[in-house]
Amino acid sequence: MRIRVRRTGGFAGIERSAEVDTSGRPDAGDWHTLAVAVLREGNGDVRGVPDGFSYEITVDDETVRCCDPRLTESQRALITKVLKEGA
Numbered sequence: 001m002r003i004r005v006r007r008t009g010g011f012a013g014i015e016r017s018a019e020v021d022t023s024g025r026p027d028a029g030d031w032h033t034l035a036v037a038v039l040r041e042g043n044g045d046v047r048g049v050p051d052g053f054s055y056e057i058t059v060d061d062e063t064v065r066c067c068d069p070r071l072t073e074s075q076r077a078l079i080t081k082v083l084k085e086g087a
Contacts, residue, residue, distance in 0.1 A: 001028070003035055005082040006056040009048065009067075018083050034081070035059045037074040045070040055079055 006017040022028040039059055044066030048054050052068040057078060066075050 001032060001035060002058075002060055003031065003078070003082055004056075004058040005079050006058075007053050007079070007083065008056075009052055009054045011051045016083065018085075020082050020085055031081075034074060034078045038064055038072075038078050041072055041074060044072060044075060057082075 001022045002019060003022065004017065004019040006015065008015050020031065022031040025031065038057055039062055041064070043064055046054070046065050046067055047070075048067035049069060054067045055065065055071075055075070057064045057066070057075065064075075066072075071079070
């Protein structure tokens with residue numbers, strides 16, 4: 001499973017993205033569970049706030065869009081995990 005997070009917006013407007021391939025990872029099940037939860041929730045409230053971040057989360061070929069501060073727990077967890085570990 002390939003999970004990509006793209007973050008745009010914010011005060012400086014700097015884009016950041018990262019991707020994780022879960023194939024062969026010992027924690028692939030955890031990634032899968034979190035990704036499925038995000039996809040199940042679907043697109044979040046895409047009405048952002050001034051200088052807030054907008055996110056595009058792509059799991060294989062499905063994409064979900066969401067914005068701060070209206071992220072679900074699953075969205076926030078997956079975004080944090082991918083941006084921290086992704087290259």
